[in-house]
Amino acid sequence: MKIHSPFRTALVATLGVGLGIMLLTSVQMLSTVLLYIGTALFLSLGLDPLVSFLARRGMPRWAAVVTTIVAVLGAFSAIVLIVLPVVIEQISQLVAKVTDLIIHGDQTVQSLRKWMTETFPNLRVDDVFAYVQDWLAKEDWARNVAEWSGSIGQGVLVVGGAVLTGLFGAFIVLVLTIYLTASTPSLKRAVYQLVPASRRQRFIDIADQITDSVGHYVMGQVTLGVINGILSSIYLSIIGAPFTAVLAVIAFFFSLIPLVGTLTGSAIIVLACLLPGVGSPGTAIAAAIYYLIYMQIEAYFLAPRIMSRAVAVPGAVVVIAALSGGALLGLLGALIAIPVAASILIIYRQVIIPRMNDQ
Incomplete structure (x- = not known):
């Protein structure tokens, strides 16, 4: 290739590289949007369904949109108003319990020693506690506590800013x-007009x-998620599990995460x-048995029937999509990875x- 003007070629190349960098920087700056x-x-x-x-x-589109939005917001508000006071109360109890465990550490250690002695009679409990005490003595815990205490104020500010940012983002998303939702048909028609008429119907x-x-x-x-949350609330109340409302909310939200959400929430x-x-160990064992059974029912009975109208995605593709989406966009990426893979x-x-078969 003959180059007539090296200066012009270098200028065009430089402008092209600059334009590419500017586009990448713009995408990075607009990542939140x-x-x-x-x-x-x-x-x-x-x-949309x-x-x-x-x-x-027979309902007009605008009325259907308004009804759907109002119903969803009403159900969410009702759940929040019903569950939130209980959740706040139980979280306060949980914090108080953890604080009490920290303040009365000696009593907790003695209770733990007694429980381990009664539960595992063949275990040399004194040797276990001696090993733990020796390990703790080797660590500079006083310095670590001082560092943690100094960063508490900064942590509170960071958490407060994250909460405000999250609320603002939730409002924008809403x-x-x-x-x-209201303009889905018009948006679809606008996109369809960009496709050549000969291929438009197929598109x-x-x-x-x-x-x-x-x-x-x-x-x-x-x-x-709703099924898991309701069943968890009922069963955990029956077996006398602590903080039932909090644990039921955890079961609901973790069930929204595909692939590993139910397992992670159950472990928590x-x-x-x-x-x-x-x-108590008995309560934990009862909960573990229930969630092992529930996960089998969800995997082989509930999910295939509820997801029957969605595109089936092979298991290997589900794992790869969830891991890739989580690595790129975090929790949101894991949530949308499977429908993207289905698309x-x-x-x-x-x-x-079909195109390859026609060639």
């Missing part, structure tokens, strides 16, 4: 979700499959049942494979 938009779009697609259901029953069919799959996935995951609940003074599978099966 893009995250808000992605979250709102994900939620609006989750609400309910809006479509009401619209098919507004965007309402707007996107519309695949796009509708993708949006329906994402919507049914979101609704199904929320349904699984079982460990909470082992807290000295409020729980890619739809394109792969209905576009790429």
Whole structure:
């Protein structure tokens, strides 16, 4: 290739590199905004099946959107108003219990020593405690405590700022979700107009499959979380587990996380049942047995039926998608990774494979 003007070529190359850097910097600066938009779009697609259901029953689109938003916000507000006072009370009890354990550490150690002696008669408990005491003596705990105390004030400010940022972000996401849910058909039509007329019908069919799959996935995951939360509340109340409301909320929210959410939430609940003074090994064992059974029922009975209208994703793809999404976008990435993988599978099966077979 003959270069007529080295200066002009270098200038164009420099401008191209600068433009690329500027675009990457802009995306990085707008990452929070893009995250808000992605979250709102994900939620609006989750609400779209309910809006479509009401619209098919003769309700105008705007009325269906308003009814859905009001119903969701009303249900969420009712749950918060009912559960929040109990959760706050039980969290206060939990903090008081942990504080008491720290203040009366000697009594706690003696109780733990007595329990280990009675539970494991063949274990040399005195040797275990001697080893732990020797290990603690080697560590400079006084200096660590001083460092932790000095960072408490800074930690409080950081937590306060994070809470305010989270509330602001939740408000922005709520507004965007309402707007996107109300304007979903017009947005779809605007996107469809960008596709050539000869391929438009095929594109519309695949796009509708993708949006329906994402919507049914979101609704199904929320349904699984509600089932787990309600059943956990009932069963934990029966076995006398501590902080039942708090643990039921934990079961609900962790069930929203695909793949490992139920397992992680169950492990936290079982460990909470082992807290000295409020729980017991028997309660923890009963909770562990229940969650082992529940996870099998959820995996082989509940999830296949609730998720029957969503696109089936192979197990290996689920693991890879969840890990990749979590690494890129954290918890939100893990939540949206599976519907994104399902969308890619739809394109792969209905576009790429038929095109390759035609060649």
